[in-house]
Amino acid sequence: MRKLLIKEIVAKGIKDRRILDAMMKLPRHFFFDDIFVSHAYEDKAFPIGQGQTISQPYTVAFQTELLEIQPGDKILEIGTGSGYQAAILMELGADVYTIEYNEVLYKKTKSFLPNLGYRPKFFHGDGSKGLPQHAPYDGIIVTAGAPTLPQDLVKQLKVGGKLIIPVGNDKTQVMYRLKKIDENKISKKAFNNFSFVPLRGEKGWK
Ligand code: SAM
Numbered sequence: 001m002r003k004l005l006i007k008e009i010v011a012k013g014i015k016d017r018r019i020l021d022a023m024m025k026l027p028r029h030f031f032f033d034d035i036f037v038s039h040a041y042e043d044k045a046f047p048i049g050q051g052q053t054i055s056q057p058y059t060v061a062f063q064t065e066l067l068e069i070q071p072g073d074k075i076l077e078i079g080t081g082s083g084y085q086a087a088i089l090m091e092l093g094a095d096v097y098t099i100e101y102n103e104v105l106y107k108k109t110k111s112f113l114p115n116l117g118y119r120p121k122f123f124h125g126d127g128s129k130g131l132p133q134h135a136p137y138d139g140i141i142v143t144a145g146a147p148t149l150p151q152d153l154v155k156q157l158k159v160g161g162k163l164i165i166p167v168g169n170d171k172t173q174v175m176y177r178l179k180k181i182d183e184n185k186i187s188k189k190a191f192n193n194f195s196f197v198p199l200r201g202e203k204g205w206k
Helices: 002-011 017-025 034-039 057-067 084-091 103-116 151-155
Strands: 046-049 052-054 074-078 095-100 121-124 137-142 157-168 173-182 185-194
Touching (some): 002 017, 017 057, 046 103, 057 137, 057 157, 057 173, 057 185, 074 084, 084 095, 084 103, 095 103, 103 121
Parallel strands (some): 095 121, 137 157
Antiparallel strands (some): 046 052, 157 173
């Protein structure tokens, strides 16, 4: 089933072999409650409790591809959720900092993910302002839909760093990649539309 899912993602345009290999290796059904495992290899987002979702596999692959990760890159993920995206980033050799707003999910994933051998640095709090105490980052990936582009996140990038963020309303968002060219110059590129749960917090939907 995992092989078929990877085929589907390739057909949708994902090319980076390292990401496909990571997704082939990581059992997505481990991130599902037992009664829902039959849904684990559908290319769909799925509820993980607390009104939140594990992102669609294609979306995980798409956002990860935009990050262009090199081994050792320091990456901030905003929206830990199930921990699946964090594990994929770690498979690519990233040094992962991940922050989750919902305390129940934070505690659940912090105790579960290390059992699979993935130990990102977990944080609980409002990631709409980033995680300034550990900045700067080579990449920041936001896995919830933001109402605007939070300037705090741009500030926390290294020169050459990238911010991948869906921005829009509560139903549809455009995926953006921002690159910090130098301290005062940013390039911005828009990609396809996606549909994420809302980014909460001070710079989110409150
Ligand atoms: N990356 C996750 C995964 O692999 O399962 C998908 C996460 S889900 C689509 C989005 C997550 O963002 C939810 O768990 C939600 O609680 C979290 N979130 C929303 N607003 C946040 C904020 N301001 N700071 C940190 N996490 C936030």
